[in-house]
Amino acid sequence: IVVGPVTARFPGLPLLDQQMLNDVLWFTVKVVGVIFFILLPRGVFPRIRIDLLLHIGWYKLIGLAFVNIFIALALVYAGVLGPGGIL
Structure with a gap:
């Protein structure tokens, strides 16, 4: 899973090796x-x-997929x- 760049910088941390501390802190935040x-x-x-999962998939999600397709078709048809x- 990629959750963004390897490092993120937190300015203003007055410690010995700021880059290493930032990397360790950012990695810990991502892992948590x-x-x-x-x-x-x-x-x-x-x-x-x-059976509940299949019920949700067949009766709820397929209906939602058709609604999504019709909305997309309407937006394409409307330009x-x-x-x-515009988009």
Whole structure:
């Protein structure tokens, strides 16, 4: 998972080796963030059943995908998206 540049600079840290401390601090922040976002769904949904997941996929997400396609088609037809459009 790529979560951005290798380093980020925090100006104003008066320590021995500011670049090394910044790199270690930024790496720690990234690792904690990735671990948090991996473990959060595991704690929120401890036992998701496959039949519920299939129900959500077939009945909710496919409907949402069709709505998304129709909105995109309407925006292309109206000239907002695509060649010559605003976006």
